[in-house]
Amino acid sequence: MIEVKNLVKQFKKPIRGEGIKGMVKTLFSTKHEIKTAVDNISFKINEGEIVGYIGSNGAGKSTTIKMMCGILNPTSGAVLINGLEPYKKRRQVAQNIGVVFGQKTQLWWDIQLIESYKVLKEIYEISDEDYKERMDFLDEVLGLSEFLNQPVRTLSLGQRMRADLAASLLHNPKVLFLDEPTIGLDVLVKEKIRAAIKEMNKKYNTTVILTTHDMADIENLCSRIIIIDEGHIIYDGDLLNIKNKFGDLRTVTIELRDSLDSTDCFNTFGGNVTYTLNNLELTVNFDALKVNFEEVMNNVLTHIHMKDMKIKEISIEEVVREIYKKEEMEG
Amino acid sequence: MFRRYKAFMKTGILNIFAYKFNIFSWLLVVASSLLCLFFLWAAVFNNSPVDIINGFTFKEIISYTIIVNIFGFTMGGGETTDVITDEIQNGQIAMSLIKPISYRLRFVFSTLGGLLASDLIVGFPLLIVSTILLTFNGFMTIESPANFIIMLIFFLVAQVIAKMLFDVIDYIFGLISFYTMASFGLNQIKEVVTNFLSGMLIPIAFFPEWMANIINYLPFVGMAQNPALIYLGKMSVSEALISIGMQILWLIILETFAHFFYLKAIKIVTIQGG
CATH class of the missing domain: 3.40.50.300 (P-loop containing nucleotide triphosphate hydrolases)
Known part of the structure; x- marks a missing residue:
């Protein structure tokens, strides 16, 4: 069994200047910056x-x-x-x-x-x-x-x-x-x-x-x-x-029969659903845990005539990307 | 317990055989440098009013130079410093550390393998040939065969310890690269220091007295000069025993130091890349 308890790893790096002048300075300087590569992690x-x-x-x-x-x-x-x-x-x-x-x-x-x-x-x-x-x-x-x-x-x-x-x-x-x-x-x-x-x-x-x-x-x-x-x-x-934790994100891509002027006609579900329109292609993004799939689709389909539709579940890769984005925004 | 290291000894031996060309190029280098040294010493002794300089006759100094140079080659079989600095630079040290083997013992075995192999294929044949030639030409005199055999045994023991001393110094220099992350000519520094202080270039007796007094207590004399003096019968039995005792003492001191140095160095080691 493996146990990791409050693990921390810091690296000490000399602060390097640029160019030849910086290199010479580095040789004689004792200034270091501390980089924390692993910050207090635990798991079993x-x-x-x-x-x-x-x-x-x-x-x-x-x-x-x-x-x-x-x-x-x-x-x-x-x-x-x-x-x-x-x-x-x-x-x-x-x-x-x-x-x-x-x-x-x-x-x-x-x-x-x-x-x-x-x-x-x-x-x-x-x-x-x-x-x-x-x-x-x-x-x-x-x-x-x-x-x-x-x-x-x-x-x-x-x-x-x-x-x-x-x-x-x-x-x-x-x-x-x-x-x-x-x-x-x-x-x-x-x-x-x-x-x-x-x-x-x-x-x-x-x-x-x-x-x-x-x-x-x-x-x-x-x-x-x-x-x-x-x-x-x-x-x-x-x-x-x-x-469940980071959302069950769905992307529905709809190919339209007639062009739409704007996406204003859709009920916005309070920002939980986003629509993007690109000529005859309408993309709908939402989190299936927050809004009802059926309601969203009903709402969209009453306003348009469609030719084709694709539904995509989020891949793990996108989940990770979402997490990074979230972290970045919070940080 | 040593089964794990057998493979490294084998690798050390195979390395020597794999680089056969090195042996020939070394023979060429050493032959020409011996020729130079011969003429140099001849000039020194011809222009000297006395026949014995610092305890050496001309014949003795030539014998000494030859024996010590045969040593010089067999020492070349170790490459511990190179391997360590390489491993540190390209991060390959990670692959060494994930194996259930001691970092130190691995080098002891590969170096001993390499040095013993080079002894067998070059060192001993050369030693035998030069002993016969030197004795035949009156450069070396074997006064009593019994004494010669005792000294030969002492010499063989001293020779093996000399190699271990050589390797531990090699190892310590290698560990320095844990801190410098680069070889920075570590090998050159090491070679100059050991050549100079081991009596490989000239016997320590030729140094100023105060310097010789210090150098004679350092570990380096146990790597070349003293085993050669034992072989040439320039030491009494008790002197030879003291010399071997000093070698062993230094070996213990240096290995202990290397051990603690390693424990300290390994803590700061940063594995480069990936």
Whole structure:
């Protein structure tokens, strides 16, 4: 089980001037600015959960993940992974976690992929039977055998990501951290990676924490999401509930038969419904939790003749965008 | 417990074999610099009114220079500073820290692997060849075979500790890059300091007396000069034992320092990128 308690991480950065003059000044100045990357966050994750940890660039996702894997020390607060603080008991915790950083590789660049796995087998002290069983399983879900004998530097990005994911799972970690595992991959590889994560979670009850910008990852994998922005958690809960909290936004696009002069003829529902008119296209936006869908449509349809109509539910990506917007306006 | 590190030792060994060309280029460099040093020392001794300078005859100083240079090569097998500064600069250190292995032991094993491999394929063959040549030409005299064998054993022990001293100093210099975030010529500084203070260039006895008195108590002499003096029979048994004792003492001091330095440095480490 993972527990994050009042976690804070601040970075001290020298205040840099611009140009050569500024560089020289920086050399001799002791002025620092403090940037708070993670600001007092707390959450708990149970065994076997797949949690999406999302937020915009620079929100503090990677910093949190790094503290959870024990490679960054928190400024204050604590992370407990099965009762141990990873940055204090780094080696002990490392034995039970797997990590994939989409931007980096843990494989040895110049040697054959299979050799990297053999090194990892020694490092994690994996028994021969376990190694064989795990390799068979990973080969089956990730299709490794086609490039197992190639040096890592010759692998394509998709192959390398699959190889890296396999490397992080070889020792059957209880917790798997994935920092943007599908970045830059094509749809087919993404699906393979997702299938492997699901399969691993089902078979070994692996807890997975995943950061991503790809909403399809979240929708396919995560039962729970934590959204972080500017170091604060702004949402933690069910994927379905997020809509209840931030609105069940609908967009109805109607193609008109005759042109309209203005949208004034519609009842405005007190600002809860917005209309935009673009030639023969009328777009109606509203929150289905606040106003009655039927009433809105009745009201609109009594005033127009329509040719076609499309209804769109909000995607999780738009929800997140809405949350950011809200935060910005409030902040 | 050491199973985890076997792979790193292997990597260290493979690295040496992978860069065979380095060995040949080094042989070329060392051969030419030895030739220069030979003529330099010849000129020094020819223009000197005495036959023994600072306790060395011409023949002894030539033997010393050769033995110490063979050392110089086998030390080249370590690359701890380079690896650490690289890892810090490109953020790859994250991948090292997520593994259940000690950051320090990993380097101890890969360096020992590398240095032992370079000993086996270059160091010892060269040592044997030069010992035969030097003895045959009267540069080196083996007075009693029994004494030579004792000294040879001492030398082998001193040689292994010398490598470990070399690696811990390499490691400490590497840790500095945790703070500087760049190598800033760390390697060059380290090389100048160790070459100068270890007696790799000239024996410490050639320094002014007050300086030699200080340098002889520093860890660097244990990395080149003292093992060479043991091998050449320039030390008595008790002196050799004291020298090895000093090496071990410094090794403990430096490893302890490195350990606490690491604990401090790792707290401020910022993983670059992604």
